[in-house]
Amino acid sequence: MFSYFERLVDAFPSERASPPSSLFGFIWHYARPVWPLLLLYAIGTALVSAIEVSLFGFLGQIVDWLSSTPRETFVQSEGWRLALIGAVVLLALPLLTFASSLISFQAIFANFPMRFRWSVHNWLLNQSLGFFQDEFAGRISTKLMQTALAVRETVMKSIGVMLYVTVYFSGILFMIAAADWRLVLPFVAWLFFYVLLLRYFIPRLMRVASEQAGARAAMTGRVVDAYSNIGTVKLFAHTEREAVHARRSMEEFLHTVHGQARLINLFFSTLYFLNSLLLFSVGAVGIALWIDNLLTVGAIAVGIGLVLRLNGMSQWIMWEVSELFENIGTIRDGIATFTQPIALIDAPKAQPLIVSKGEVRFEAVGFSYGSAVSHRAAGPVLRDFSLTIRPGEKIGLVGRSGAGKSTLLNLLLRFYDVESGRILIDGQDISQVTQNSLRSQIGVVTQDTSLLHRTIGENILYGRPDASADDLTRAIDRAEASQFIAALADSEGRRGLDAEVGERGVKLSGGQRQRIAIARVMLKDAPILLLDEATSALDSEVEAAIAENLYRLMEGKTVIAVAHRLSTIAALDRLVVLDKGQIVEEGSHTELLERGGLYASLWRRQVGGFLDAGDDDTDAQPGRIGAKRAAE
Secondary structure (H helix, E strand, C coil): EEEEEEECCCCCCCCCCCCCCCCCHHHHHHHHHHHHHHHHHHHHHHHHHHHHHHHHHHHHHHHHHHHHHCHHHHHHHHHHHHHHHHHHHHHHHHHHHHHHHHHHHHHHHHHHHHHHHHHHHHHHHHHCHHHCCCHHHHHHHHHHHHHHHHHHHHHHHHHHHHHHHHHHHHHHHHHHHHHHHHHHHHHHHHHHHHHHHHHHHHHHHHHHHHHHHHHHHHHHHHHHHHHHHHHHHHHHCHHHHHHEEEEEEEEEEEEEEEHHHHHHHHHHHHCCCCHHHHHHHHHHHHHHHHCCCCCCCCCCCCHHHHHHHHHHHHHHHHHHHHHHHHHHHHHHHHHHHCCCCCCCCCCCCCCCCCCEEEEEEEEEEEHHHHHCCCCCCCEEEEEEEEEEEEECEEEEEEEEECCCCHHHHHCCCCCCCCCEEEEECCCCCCCHHHHHHHHEEEEEEEECCCCCCCEHHHHHCCCCCCCCHHHHHHHHCCCHHHHHHHEEEEECCEEEEEEEHHHHHHHCCHHHHHHHHHHHHHCCCEEEEEEEEECCCCCHHHHHHHHHHHHHCCCCEEEEECCCHHHCCCCCEEEEEEEECCEEEEEEEEHHHHHCCCCHHHHHHHHHHCCCCCCCCCCCCCCCCCHHHHHH
């Protein structure tokens, strides 16, 4: 039975529609698929509220029966009414509550927020690279989790509180008015002053809660910052300084907590006095009416019982309404992130990219980060840039920092769209093919190697998940990674390929992460290969060991390599020298040295640091990657 209700809501839908940016539209967008269940939940809540109110009426009737009916004939005259009340208490109300709980807890409670997380997560995965560069990953994931719960709580609390209060209080007024309308007056006065209390205290509590959230985030940030950089803290002997730094934020947070506690104290004290005043008023009015023989003892019992019930309900409503507005604030914050349009989308009739030769052509490309979704400074990076890379050709991009080398790789991967011109692969405009097919045909090894917080094997298989065990082993061997992988073990005792690498591969050294990345690309075996400082994290011995295997990986592929250490790319087929987003030189290593231009200047500056002071040989051995080719 439980599993049936747990399957009523599909927690993992296939649609990936853009959510609306308005508050109601955003909430309804995610609540609409479950509206039949929400309607049933609302009906159940209303019925439970109505029955609970009616029980107070039964209480009053029982008091009147007991005070007016002889004991000898009580059961005979009132037995069937007592049986009806017993059936309601023992059967109807528990069964109705259980049915309502099946809908709220089994069908909605877990599935509703999970459906939200799944839908938004799939939506976010299609966002551009610039979107994630402008946001902290932890901030986005926290918003995803919190907003999912906030949407559920907003919908459920709105239905529960509003229906419960409306039905309950309407029932109270109707029931009291049926006895004597004058007994209603204290309840109406109480309601008026209670609304005034809510209007005064709730906004102030919300404001303090917002300040407290900011203070809590600042306090947590300072503590986490100290823990994350504990090595630096200890290196400079600043543990006391960090303690004082954290204390300031803790004092600020404590100040907001004290402010919140004062408001809560005032609210509770005022509300308790108001409830006490209601109890006194209902008791006094009831007794006065009873003295004049206008009210029965049972009606007084009902009135006082309802007052005691309102005493608890009023405090519950206060917290529910306060949390409701806090959840709405969380949703508004999430809307600002989750409704941003996707900057890079596939063309309406985009087709899969088919790479038959591997020719790459940049035609009059213009680009600046100022108009792209990026955290980088504004300004043109490429101007009317044209370059053709022949099928199977291996070129190196050379230039000072900021010349546009990495930008070319990002544009080829379509992490950003060009502003003018176009990029073609085998004659196909990359803006008119699907992004997944484009990136599946390109292998990339970057300087900043990022690994998933998974096992070594899963990280390498990310290049080709359906690869065989033999292909996996071959890629590891070619990347010179088999020896260190076999010796790895994590804190759970898992070894080798089953060992986890930690967040972003933190448990591995830079060189180990780089070899894992190289093995992953070797396994992918894409026809186009991009190398962005691919061996920068490797020491000379490991780089020399990998060089020949990396060169074999390049065989038959179109290769674009970027390296600040020019010796690693000097032996490639052609070197393209960039300056301020334009090609200023191109040719082989030897040709560029003979010209004595920018490349020769960069080469002399680097080689000078590695040669003896008196050595002026600018034609030094050009490097490790492709050393075999250089020898030929």
